[in-house]
Amino acid sequence: MKIRVLIADDHTIVRSGLTMLINAQENMEVIGEAADGAEAVQKALQLKPDVVLMDLNMPPGQNGLIATGRLKEAAPEIEILILTMHDDSEYLFRVLKAGASGYILKNADDMDLLQAITTVYGGQAYLYPKATKSLIEDFLNRVSLGENIDQYQQLTTREQEVLTWIAKGYSNKEIGELLHLSVKTVEVHKAKIMDKLQLKTRPELVRYAFTKGLLDF
Incomplete structure (x- = not known):
């Protein structure tokens, strides 16, 4: 075969x-x-x-x-x-x-x-x-620096997608159209992302996405 x-x-x-x-x-x-x-x-x-x-x-x-x-x-x-x-x-x-x-x-x-x-x-x-x-x-370097390497891994694949588009400056409506989701669903994903990553503002989220290399796509 x-x-x-x-x-x-x-x-x-x-x-x-x-x-x-x-x-x-x-x-x-x-x-x-x-x-x-x-x-x-x-x-x-x-x-x-x-x-x-x-x-x-x-x-x-x-x-x-x-x-x-x-x-x-x-x-x-x-x-x-x-x-x-x-x-x-x-x-x-x-x-x-x-x-x-x-x-x-x-x-x-x-x-x-x-x-x-x-x-x-x-x-x-x-x-x-x-x-x-x-x-x-x-x-090993991440562990030695005390980084919480599981933080990003806590996000679902869909949440990772939403995070990337938010960081690129897309609105909830635009993200919904791109991913075929309702605006309310995008807002729910965003709330979960902020909670899991322990972030409070959009600028913090953008900085986080940049450090994770999510903006190079």
Whole structure:
């Protein structure tokens, strides 16, 4: 039985190259492609791949981080492998929190990528060696500084989305339209976010989002 893979990346040439590489393997096949996070979720739910190879940085509002959280909520049985240029522990924390099973850099060797797909398909986590070292060092540094690393992790995936849009300056109405929520629901999410993060004002929330690297998308 072949490992069925869905590729989500906003660059056509990247998708083509990955498709050629994966289809050249006897035990793998690409069953679909997506150009952004929304399409990735839609096609994954439709095609039911074994593994989604998800680019992290796709168009704003529909990036791989948000798509990963939505897909894992809707279809937890689908494994997600994040493909990104960012060798950054903060990104790693966030993609693992969103439910990804692995993380590999775009400049990794072809064999590393194929091994990563096989690993997550088998139900195991795959972390690119350099990223693993960075994650451990960052975790130990946070602990030594006494940071409450569970604070952000207390937020649900939807609350993390709302937090990001609030920090970017969007109104409750605009956020509701973007996420297909009522204004009242957005207000409830915002109240829960402020409570969990122990923040009282919008400027405090924006500063918090900046320190977490949430504004770079």
